[in-house]
Amino acid sequence: MGSLRARSLCATLLAAAAFVLSAGAQSPGRSSLQIENVGLPAIEENLAISGDRRGPGSEQVLRRAARAASEKTARLGGGGRSYTAGRVIIRFNDGVAAADRRAAARLASPSAELDLQPSYSDFDVVRIDPSEDAELVAEALRERPDVQYAQAAYRVHPTFVPNDPQYKELQWNLPLLNLERAWDLQPAAGSTTTVAVLDTGVAYRDLTITVNIPAFTNDGVRYPPLGRQVIPYAAAPQLVGAGHADRIVAPFDMVSNGLNPPLDFDGHGTHVSGTVGQLTNDGQSVAGVAFNVKLMPVKVLSSFWDVLFGNGDFEGGSDDDVARGLRYAADNGAKIINMSLGSSGPPDCATAPSKSGCAPAIEAAMRYAVGKGSFIVVAGGNEFEDRDPQFGTNPTSVIAEIASRIDGAISVAAVDPTKKRAFYSSTGSYIEISAPGGTSRGFGRGGFVFQQTFDFRFTDTFDPSVVPPSQYTAPRFDVFTNIGITGTSMAAPHVAGIAAMLMQQGVTAPAAIEDVLKKTAVDLGDPGRDNEYGFGLVDARAALRGLGLAK
Amino acid sequence: MKATLILLCGLALASPAAAQDEPKLSIRPFVMGIAQSFTAKETFDAVFEKHTQSLFGGGVQVVLWDRFVAEVGASRAEMSGERAFHSGDQNFRLGIPLTATITPVEVTGGYRFPLWEHARPYVSAGVVSYGYTETSDFADAGENVDTRKSGFVFNGGFEFRLHRWIGASAEVNFSQVKGILGTGGISQQVGEDDLGGVAARFKLIVGR
Numbered sequence: 237m238g239s240l241r242a243r244s245l246c247a248t249l250l251a252a253a254a255f256v257l258s259a260g261a262q263s264p265g266r267s268s269l270q271i272e273n274v275g276l277p278a279i280e281e282n283l284a285i286s287g288d289r290r291g292p293g294s295e296q297v298l299r300r301a302a303r304a305a306s307e308k309t310a311r312l313g314g315g316g317r318s319y320t321a322g323r324v325i326i327r328f329n330d331g332v333a334a335a336d337r338r339a340a341a342r343l344a345s346p347s348a349e350l351d352l353q354p355s356y357s358d359f360d361v362v363r364i365d366p367s368e369d370a371e372l373v374a375e376a377l378r379e380r381p382d383v384q385y386a387q388a389a390y391r392v393h394p395t396f397v398p399n400d401p402q403y404k405e406l407q408w409n410l411p412l413l414n415l416e417r418a419w420d421l422q423p424a425a426g427s428t429t430t431v432a433v434l435d436t437g438v439a440y441r442d443l444t445i446t447v448n449i450p451a452f453t454n455d456g457v458r459y460p461p462l463g464r465q466v467i468p469y470a471a472a473p474q475l476v477g478a479g480h481a482d483r484i485v486a487p488f489d490m491v492s493n494g495l496n497p498p499l500d501f502d503g504h505g506t507h508v509s510g511t512v513g514q515l516t517n518d519g520q521s522v523a524g525v526a527f528n529v530k531l532m533p534v535k536v537l538s539s540f541w542d543v544l545f546g547n548g549d550f551e552g553g554s555d556d557d558v559a560r561g562l563r564y565a566a567d568n569g570a571k572i573i574n575m576s577l578g579s580s581g582p583p584d585c586a587t588a589p590s591k592s593g594c595a596p597a598i599e600a601a602m603r604y605a606v607g608k609g610s611f612i613v614v615a616g617g618n619e620f621e622d623r624d625p626q627f628g629t630n631p632t633s634v635i636a637e638i639a640s641r642i643d644g645a646i647s648v649a650a651v652d653p654t655k656k657r658a659f660y661s662s663t664g665s666y667i668e669i670s671a672p673g674g675t676s677r678g679f680g681r682g683g684f685v686f687q688q689t690f691d692f693r694f695t696d697t698f699d700p701s702v703v704p705p706s707q708y709t710a711p712r713f714d715v716f717t718n719i720g721i722t723g724t725s726m727a728a729p730h731v732a733g734i735a736a737m738l739m740q741q742g743v744t745a746p747a748a749i750e751d752v753l754k755k756t757a758v759d760l761g762d763p764g765r766d767n768e769y770g771f772g773l774v775d776a777r778a779a780l781r782g783l784g785l786a787k
Numbered sequence: 788m789k790a791t792l793i794l795l796c797g798l799a800l801a802s803p804a805a806a807q808d809e810p811k812l813s814i815r816p817f818v819m820g821i822a823q824s825f826t827a828k829e830t831f832d833a834v835f836e837k838h839t840q841s842l843f844g845g846g847v848q849v850v851l852w853d854r855f856v857a858e859v860g861a862s863r864a865e866m867s868g869e870r871a872f873h874s875g876d877q878n879f880r881l882g883i884p885l886t887a888t889i890t891p892v893e894v895t896g897g898y899r900f901p902l903w904e905h906a907r908p909y910v911s912a913g914v915v916s917y918g919y920t921e922t923s924d925f926a927d928a929g930e931n932v933d934t935r936k937s938g939f940v941f942n943g944g945f946e947f948r949l950h951r952w953i954g955a956s957a958e959v960n961f962s963q964v965k966g967i968l969g970t971g972g973i974s975q976q977v978g979e980d981d982l983g984g985v986a987a988r989f990k991l992i993v994g995r
Contacts, residue, residue: 310886312922312931421883421925742881748874755976782870782881784921785830786932787971 271496275442278470279715280521281691284406286676286684286720310391313371319388322366324374326386327359340383344376361389396420398516398523402718406686407522408653409672413730415525418737418776426526426736430485431512432570432610433729434561434577435505436542437498438533439472439690439713440484445499447545449710454540454698457705469499470714472506474514474521474688475531483513483528486568489535490557491548501547501713502539503689507721508576509533510687511729512736521688522718525733525776532570536561537577540698541711553577558635559601562612566605571739573605573612574732576725580617580624581634583664586641593626599638606644611739611746613732614639615724616649617662633662640666644746646753649769650727653679655760657768661724668750668770669757673727674720684720691717734776741780752779811852815994818845821862821960823986827968827979833878834885834973835868842889848992854899856911861892870923873973883924889982890918891962893940907946909958915940917964917982921972938964938983946992954992961985 310318324345328337334352337360341348347365354361364373370388377386396419397403403410410416419425449462471477476484489498500506509531514524536557538548558577565573585594602612617633624631636647647666650658650673657663658675674685694715696702703709735749743749756779757772765771821842825831831838844862870883897911914937921932944958962983969980 310922312920312933314933318922318926318931417925743872743874743879745874745877745879748872748877748879751874752872752879780881781883781925782872782879783833783972783976784870784885784923784932785827785834785887785972785974786919786921786934786968787930 270446272444272446275444275469276714277442278439278473280473280688281715281717283691283717284402284681284686284720285691285693285717286681286686311370313388313390318391319370320391321370322364322368323389324362324364324370324377324386325359325389326362326374326377327384329382329384332382336382340377340380345373348373396423396517399519400516400521400523401519402521402686403523406681406718406720408682409674409685409730410523410525412651412653412655412672413525413734413773414775414777415734418734418780421777421780422737422741424740425516425528426513426733426740427528429526429572429736429739430530430532430570431526431572431574431732431736432532432534432561432565432568433505433509433512434534434536434558434565434573434575435500435508436502436537436539437489437500437505437535438475438484438487438509438531439470439500439506439716440476440481440487440531440533441469441471441497441499442714443469443497443499445469445545445713449544452544452698455700457700459698459705459708462710465710467710468712468714470716472510472688472716474524474716475506475509477515477518477520480515483530485530485532485570487533488561488564488568489547490561490564491535491538491542491553496547498533498535499713500533500535500539500690501541501545501695501711502537503692503695503719504539504576504721504725505533505535505537507687507689507719508574508725508729510689511685511726512574512733514687522686524687525730526736529572529733529736532565532568534561534565541695544698555595555597559597562598562601562605566608566610570610572732572736573610574729575612575614575635576723576728578615578617578633578635578724580619580622580627580631581637582627583632583637585632585634585637593634595634595638598635599642602638602642602645606642606746609744609746610644611735611749612639612642612645613728613735614645614647615728616647616667618650618660618723618725619662620660630662630664632664632666636662637664637666640668644750646731646750647770648724648728648731650674650722650724651760651769651773652683655773657761658722658724660722661727661768663767665767667767668765669731669753670760670769670773671727671730673724674722676722681720684722685726686718686720688716689719691715692719731774734774734779737776738779741782752782813848813850813853813995815848815850815954815992816845817848817860817956817990817992819843819860819862819988819990821986821988823864823960823984825984826963826981827974827984829873829977830968830972830974830979833871833873833880833977834887835866836878836880840864840866840889842891842986844891848994850899853901853907855896856899856909857894857896858911858913859892859894861890863888863890871973873976885921885923888918888920891964892916892918893962895940895942897942899946905948909942909944909946909956911942913940914938915962915964915983917967919967919982932967934967936964936966936982938962940983942988944988952993952995954994956988956990956992958988958990959985960988
């Protein structure tokens with residue numbers, strides 16, 4: 237009986253092996269996907285679902301002219317606040333006659349002309365000679381017993397708060413970076429910059445996919461073969477919704493070497509792309525950082541379904557695909573490259589680059605990309621509490637470590653909503669800066685980083701913690717909602733988005749972008765650079781606003 | 788050294804015959820134009836793409852016995868540029884307008900060497916107080932600058948008599964004013980803390 241069982245098990249294993257081999261053999265170029273360029277649009281749920289699914293690891297000229305003109309009428313007040321020259325706001329007591337009001341204004345300033353209660357006001361506006369000190373005139377008027385208040389017309393500026401309905405509810409991470417006031421500085425939010433997302437792909441097209449889904453085992457559960465399946469696939473509405481398809485630039489799938497489009501079958505790459513540049517202020521969903529950037533999906537990581545569909549040999553990626561992806565992105569015009577990926581390795585690759593576990597191919601590609609003018613952002617690693625059998629606890633994230641040695645590439649740690657290092661965020665001398673990565677501990681749903689991506693209840697049907705095995709069905713990739721995820725994968729694209737805005741603002745050299753981000757960061761942890769937070773939390777407004785002579 | 792001192796004393800005490808007609812006390816208003824090159828070269832280059840600036844002003848001189856001079860003068864310049872970053876050896880201007888005004892007020896005392904009838908070389912030294920404002924778009928209350936600091940100034944030049952009541956002078960001016968730059972902004976980034984500099988100044992003087 238035992239021998240029969242053993243023989244039966246062997247037969248099953250052999251059959252499985254034969255299936256895998258035959259699948260590999262019949263798919264030169266790794267593709268068994270049949271893709272038709274027709275598909276229904278996405279289903280958008282606008283829910284907020286969080287789960288700890290940490291993945292692998294010259295418009296400007298016009299703007300200047302307008303602002304320069306505006307600056308000419310500005311004067312610096314005594315309290316340090318600028319005001320508009322030639323104008324004083326005054327509120328007389330009720331019942332003061334117009335003639336008396338005019339006379340009072342003339343007493344304070346011989347050039348005064350009174351605009352009596354402009355529409356929607358209960359005050360008058362005194363027009364004075366622009367060369368006069370409006371604060372002094374206001375002070376003189378305030379001394380009159382018939383005046384309730386008088387003040388200079390101090391300058392105000394827009395404070396942009398996106399109208400995306402779940403922005404305020406879910407997105408603690410964007411205000412944490414002072415982004416609202418950065419958007420005031422640059423309402424175009426990166427419109428001229430292309431950001432390459434080296435990841436699991438991006439949901440950027442409406443398609444119908446026909447695949448053969450074989451049997452598999454996951455978490456000890458055996459799932460039956462589903463055979464030929466027609467799977468709906470849709471573009472994420474909040475990335476390439478109506479009228480925004482042209483923001484996708486030169487997409488490429490390194491895994492299939494361009495045979496397939498770089499479709500995301502995981503959700504990670506779409507989520508990361510959302511943080512970089514999800515459509516914003518459109519009354520839908522949540523917001524992104526540089527919400528007008530152009531996105532270049534470069535698929536270098538395979539997901540569970542990629543492997544099962546025959547579009548990848550294993551989950552994750554390898555150094556060659558990542559290195560090729562970097563060079564591809566740089567050669568095709570990406571000015572910012574986001575790499576929400578990583579791998580543990582030896583800590584001394586700087587001094588022993590040929591050591592086993594180091595990544596000289598990626599390092600050479602990163603240096604090539606920076607040399608071509610691309611700024612690279614790398615996730616700092618999620619392994620603080622992990623124990624690697626070879627490299628111990630809190631192992632060095634090899635790619636982040638490379639970034640720390642290149643001027644023009646930066647490694648990013650993750651913080652939680654209270655600006656504390658997220659529990660998983662790797663530490664080390666290679667950490668350069670921090671951004672919100674969220675946490676699954678202590679903040680409930682409010683600790684996650686939300687962006688629109690696939691509703692994983694429809695994609696992760698292979699995961700028994702998501703869908704009971706008895707209800708296993710083929711996945712569908714056309715249902716989108718706001719998903720909360722945590723990780724340095726989520727921290728990095730915040731920095732990539734801000735870097736895109738910074739490049740649009742005028743800082744065009746990768747090394748200078750790194751310099752600016754570090755110098756304007758809000759110091760966290762030990763004073764100065766430290767191994768937990770690097771130079772601190774990115775401050776988008778400070779970075780974009782730059783420096784004056786003395787302040 | 789001794790010979791130099793004797794020569795300087797001789798020059799100082801020499802009195803051409805024409806000078807004997809000069810009044811004992813002369814109060815002379817003047818206007819001036821200044822071309823200043825700022826010591827904080829990198830700071831000014833980053834924001835204004837230049838580190839020279841013209842200033843205009845005026846003042847009054849009191850001359851005693853045609854030799855001793857006391858002067859009070861003020862000038863002003865307004866410069867427009869953009870907020871910026873300096874990184875490596877590159878400047879990146881960010882398109883956010885910045886306006887700086889500089890208002891030096893100086894009090895100096897000096898000596899005029901009565902060597903020639905129509906020309907007087909002179910030297911002077913004193914204190915200068917620099918008023919400085921810096922405003923830029925999107926600034927919070929505490930992010931603009933309005934301050935005044937003092938430093939010292941040295942002048943040396945020639946005064947030429949154009950007419951009995953009109954004179955002109957050309958001088959080289961050196962000033963050093965610390966405490967405004969160097970504690971923030973690009974000046975701190977590049978390690979420059981002196982708002983002074985070297986200037987060529989031209990004065991039109993009314994009076995004898």
